[in-house]
Amino acid sequence: MLEIKNLHASVDGNEILRGIDLTIRRGEVHAIMGPNGSGKSTLASVLAGNPRFEVSEGTATFLGRNLLEMSIEERARAGFFLGFQYPVEIPGVSMANFMKLAVNEKRKYNGLEPLGAGEFLKLMRQRAEFVELDPRMTSRAVNEGFSGGEKKKNEIFQMAMLEPTLAVLDETDSGLDIDALRVVATGVTRLHTSENATIVITHYQRLLDYIVPDFVHVLYHGRIIHSGDRELALRLEEQGYDWLIKNEK
Numbered sequence: 190m191l192e193i194k195n196l197h198a199s200v201d202g203n204e205i206l207r208g209i210d211l212t213i214r215r216g217e218v219h220a221i222m223g224p225n226g227s228g229k230s231t232l233a234s235v236l237a238g239n240p241r242f243e244v245s246e247g248t249a250t251f252l253g254r255n256l257l258e259m260s261i262e263e264r265a266r267a268g269f270f271l272g273f274q275y276p277v278e279i280p281g282v283s284m285a286n287f288m289k290l291a292v293n294e295k296r297k298y299n300g301l302e303p304l305g306a307g308e309f310l311k312l313m314r315q316r317a318e319f320v321e322l323d324p325r326m327t328s329r330a331v332n333e334g335f336s337g338g339e340k341k342k343n344e345i346f347q348m349a350m351l352e353p354t355l356a357v358l359d360e361t362d363s364g365l366d367i368d369a370l371r372v373v374a375t376g377v378t379r380l381h382t383s384e385n386a387t388i389v390i391t392h393y394q395r396l397l398d399y400i401v402p403d404f405v406h407v408l409y410h411g412r413i414i415h416s417g418d419r420e421l422a423l424r425l426e427e428q429g430y431d432w433l434i435k436n437e438k
């Protein structure tokens with residue numbers, strides 16, 4: 190569903206991604222690991238359509254369409270979801286209203302009638318329960334005053350509401366307490382089907398105990414320098430990145 194070839198991207202004239210090749214098929218879970226500053230969040234931002242990044246070379250095809258030419262809204266409607274490393278706050282807009290808009294936008298794109306108030310509330314309650322989110326949170330402004338962990342949990346709630354075809358989760362585990370980590374990771378796993386795909390960006394193998402990846406990739410200096418299965422994550426946890434990057438510059 191997603192095919193990235195030789196992707197190069199820069200920000201303010203600095204080349205950050207230097208030739209990414211990555212193929213994601215339906216039903217797969219990919220983990221992207223790599224040292225700080227290697228370009229993981231940049232890759233996520235470029236895929237989401239953040240205009241700060243300039244793609245200078247390469248292609249990205251999502252469900253047969255040129256992803257790089259799609260607007261941020263089109264990407265979202267087509268089923269692309271990005272969970273941010275640092276989720277944004279939207280003061281004055283309640284979670285419920287925000288999600289209602291997003292869910293109905295997507296339904297419209299898929300030729301479905303918008304959900305009525307009652308149906309929407311029911312869906313929201315069910316999905317909040319799914320990720321063990323206190324339903325009272327949904328009447329608060331999006332992420333405003335949420336703790337770090339609550340923001341991350343909220344992200345998975347949004348994902349549960351939107352049922353994306355491709356979800357990219359950037360450090361969903363950072364700042365989560367042990368119980369929240371389990372809840373979030375279990376939520377992600379329960380949302381995974383043979384029809385969708387997930388990319389998890391993480392520094393820690395422990396997240397991958399819950400979200401079992403089919404592939405693990407190591408990003409370094411804007412390139413994927415090594416790929417493997419979950420054993421690779423275990424080895425990285427034990428040995429760090431030195432053995433991989435000593436031959437890279």
Ligand SMILES: Nc1ncnc2c1ncn2[C@@H]1O[C@H](COP(=O)(O)OP(=O)(O)OP(=O)(O)O)[C@@H](O)[C@H]1O
Binds near residue numbers: 200201205228
């Ligand atoms: N505006 C900018 N100008 C110059 N360099 C930038 C700019 N924005 C980002 N970078 C650099 O791009 C590199 C990649 O950043 P990115 O956030 O993608 O890393 P990351 O792999 O997600 O790291 P982390 O694990 O710390 O989250 C970093 O070295 C960062 O300093």
Ligand SMILES: [Mg+2]
Binds near residue numbers: 229231274
């Ligand atoms: Mg990052």
